[in-house]
Amino acid sequence: MEFNQLESFISVVKHKSFSKAARELFLTQPSISNNIQNLEKELGAVLLDRKGKTIALTDSGKIFYRYALELINTREQAIHSIKDHLNKIEGKIELKASSIPEQYILPYIIKDFTKIYPKVTFSIIHKNSMDIIDDILIGKESFGIVGIKCEAKMLEYINFYQDELVLATPYEKExxxxxxxxxxxxxxxxxxxxxxxxxxxxxxxxxxxxxxxNISLEDLNIISIIDSNEMIKKMIELSLGVSFISKIAIKDQETLKIIKSYKIEGLDLTRDFYFVYNKNRTLSPLVETFKDFLLNWPGLDII
Amino acid sequence: MEFNQLESFISVVKHKSFSKAARELFLTQPSISNNIQNLEKELGAVLLDRKGKTIALTDSGKIFYRYALELINTREQAIHSIKDHLNKIEGKIELKASSIPEQYILPYIIKDFTKIYPKVTFSIIHKNSMDIIDDILIGKESFGIVGIKCEAKMLEYINFYQDELVLATPYEKExxxxxxxxxxxxxxxxxxxxxxxxxxxxxxxxxxxxxxxNISLEDLNIISIIDSNEMIKKMIELSLGVSFISKIAIKDQETLKIIKSYKIEGLDLTRDFYFVYNKNRTLSPLVETFKDFLLNWPGLDII
DNA sequence: ACTTAGGATAAGTAAAATTTATAGTGATTG
DNA sequence: CAATCACTATAAATTTTACTTATCCTAAGT
Structure with missing residues (x-):
């Protein structure tokens, strides 16, 4: 006994017709025939009298019909109940995040999260990764989102996204x-x-x-120190220089053929982003939920 | 949402373990993982916290668990209800049948019928096809089982089995x-x-x-007139003659290589057996059930 | 008798569930 | 603290099943 068989049966009873049921359920008439037959075979009882013109419920069919309705309704209720419950979870999550996640990753995460928990809101505060970790260590914050990993007994890291730093250059440059x-x-x-x-x-x-x-920044010709990824991108576009930047930050400019990106031979610039928290402090239930969500977050491949 | 997913979920909750659930349901552990994941994906909610040692229901899981149980239980009830109803149908069906159906077909039909309606009993009375039809026409009976079709406004025939007459001969004869x-x-x-x-x-x-x-029985050399199929078969076995007989009647003797059967060039001896009834009289509900059963009877191919 | 509509049947195809094999991850132990 | 254990996740391959297309059959209406 499967739910689709029950749906077929209910629809046939409703329309007194196999082919109309097929139309309602966006199936073909033979599928309906099959579903009904399999149901009857499993139950060892004829549910429908189909002799010529009309289709009528047998006694067994009448008995079964009530159960079929109940099963389908209960399933709907179950789905509704879950959605309802998730919808009841509300509140505000204050995220301290460094620039890359703040600008390029969190928007997608928040979108996915609020799809499940529509009543939850977010505020995002920009802070450098190091500052966030410092604040957690001195107890000023209990969690944050960072792009580096400073091991400490107190800290627990959850890796939720992997990116790569690339050398971003003007598109024309060869x-x-x-x-x-x-x-x-x-x-x-x-x-x-x-x-x-x-x-x-x-x-x-x-x-x-x-x-x-064995390369120090001193060895490189640094022409500007700028603390905004967008500003850096603009400067590269204008051929003022090149920069190491997260691949995800220049995704759009790459498809628009404004910026080109290169890997460097022998340099592994794979980079992880983390939800970091003080494991000795208990997170609020809401943040806990957010943390659990990040654990299973599929990533933003499917955009 | 499918019933097997619900069963997996319930079993996992019961055992607090995916692998134990797999054992209980005679599935493999990855199947359980899949079922739970698909369920969670469809519901858009994590149902189970599986972190290391133990497995615990999330809030959503707790809500859903009740529905899962209810759905599985309702399904069981539905099946039970139908069986129960069929089991309540009882009584005795008195069949008047001619020799071939009586001896070689009805036993299988009755076996299949009582499998669905265990409380129904049968009595079978042997009568020639013509006598049965006569009795129905004069109103002495209202239905019967016959191997010929005499059209009459009053009579309705339901063809429930097709056989073939063959020339049965001793096995050695060439x-x-x-x-x-x-x-x-x-x-x-x-x-x-x-x-x-x-x-x-x-x-x-x-x-x-x-x-x-254009052949009359007068043209044939008839050595005996005998009204028992079994007797005729014995006589053929003893090489006392040959006879036209239903293929189904000599099935066993053919596999035992005692009797051989032949078709006759140009003679179509395909023969139908019918449930015949007086359509102006209402049949008892039980006989009606039997009639409906015959309508969909699959035949005795699968013995 | 002829046409039509609806259901059954058969064969082929698409989609799913399930399995085998393997990897990964906490808890436990020497 | 590595090493093992017990358990779940993942991937690829397989089997099962659901579904579709094409066709047939039957009953009802013309």
Whole structure:
């Protein structure tokens, strides 16, 4: 006994016709025939008398019809009850987030979250990754969204998104490529760089990766320190320089062919974003729900 | 939302374990995972917290659990209700039937019927097809089971089984065959025949078919008139003659290689058996049920 | 008798559920 | 604190089932 069989049966009874039921359920008439037959076979009873013109319920059919209705209705109620419950969850979540997640990831997360919990609202406050972690460590905050991982006994990290830093350049600029879009690391020394301020997760991350290759920021020709990703993108567009930036931040400019992005040979710039919280403090139920949601968040592949 | 998903969910809640649920439902653990995930996806809510050791219902899960139980229980009730109803149908059906259906078909029909209606009993009275029809026409009976069709305004026939008359011969006997098991019609004139009495449906039927070929029983060498199919079969086995007989009546003897059967070139001996009733009289509800059952009876192919 | 409408049947196709194999993740133990 | 254990998730392949298209059959109306 399956729900679609019950739906077929109910619709046939309602219309006194197999073909009309098929139309209502957007199925073909043979499907309805099959569903009814399988139902009858399973129950070991004829539910419908179909002799020529009209279709009538047998005694067994009449008995079963009530149950069929009840089952379908209960299913609807169940679905409704769940949605109703989720709809009752309300409140405001105050997120402290660093710039990349704030601008390019959180909007999608919030969209997905409020689809399930429509009554929940958000406020987002921009802070550097380091500042957020500091605030959690001194107890000023209990959670936040960051792009770096500073291990500490007190802190728990939930990785909810993986991105990659790329070298973003004006679209027209041509380079001697190693392969399709990979550049030799030495190219870096001949470029005018734009960087984020200290404390920025993106900057900290790139500094670490470069120092692994024994390159210090001092070795690069830094022409500007700017703390806005959008500003940096504009400057690149205007060919004022290049910059390391999250791939997700220049997604649109890439499809619009305004900015080009390159990987650097031998540099793994894969970067994780985290929901970080003080595991010794209890989060509010709402934030807990948000945290659980992030755990299973599928990502923004399907946009 | 499908019933198997609900069963998986309930079992997981019961055992607090996916793998135990799998064992209970004779499924594999990934199936359970899938069922739960699809359920959660459809409902847009996490039903189960599975973090490490234990599995716990979320708030949504608790709400949904009650509905899941209710749905599964209602389904059980529905099935039980139908069986219960069919079980309440009781009484005795008195069938007047001619020899072939009485001996070779009705047993299987009754077996299938009582499987659905366990409380119904049968008594079978042997009568020739013609006598049964006469009794219905004079109002002595209102229905019966016959192997011939005499059209009359009063009578309604329901064809519930199709058989074929064949020429049954001793197994050893050899004939010049037209093809695998088809004999020339002229063979008939050189055989010793055993026939049923007048009034027998089988005899009436063969007389009609032969007269279409301008052959009268007078033209055949009839050595015995016997009114028992079993007796006729025995006589054939003992090589005392041959006879036209229903294929179903010699099924066992054919597989035992005691009797061989042949078709006759140009003679269509396909034969129908009918539930015949007086359409001006109302049948008892029980007989009506039996009649409806015969309408959809699948036949005895699957023995 | 002829046409029409509705249901049954059969064969082919699409969609699902399920399985096998494997990876990943907390809890437990030496 | 690594190593194992117990359990769930994931991926790919398989089987099952639901569904569709095409066709047939029967009953009712012309």
């Amino acid at each position: 380079y001697p490529k190693t392969s399709s879009n990979i550049l030799d690391i030495n190219i870096l020394f001949s470029e005018n760089f734009i960087f984020r301020k200290e404390g920025s997760g993106t900057r900290l991350f790139i500094e670490e990766r470069l120092s692994e290759k | 004939y010049p065959k037209t093809s695998s098991n088809i004999l020339d019609i002229n063979i008939l004139f050189s055989e010793n025949f055993i026939f049923r009495k007048e009034g027998s449906g089988t005899r009436l039927f063969i007389e009609e078919r032969l007269s279409e070929k």
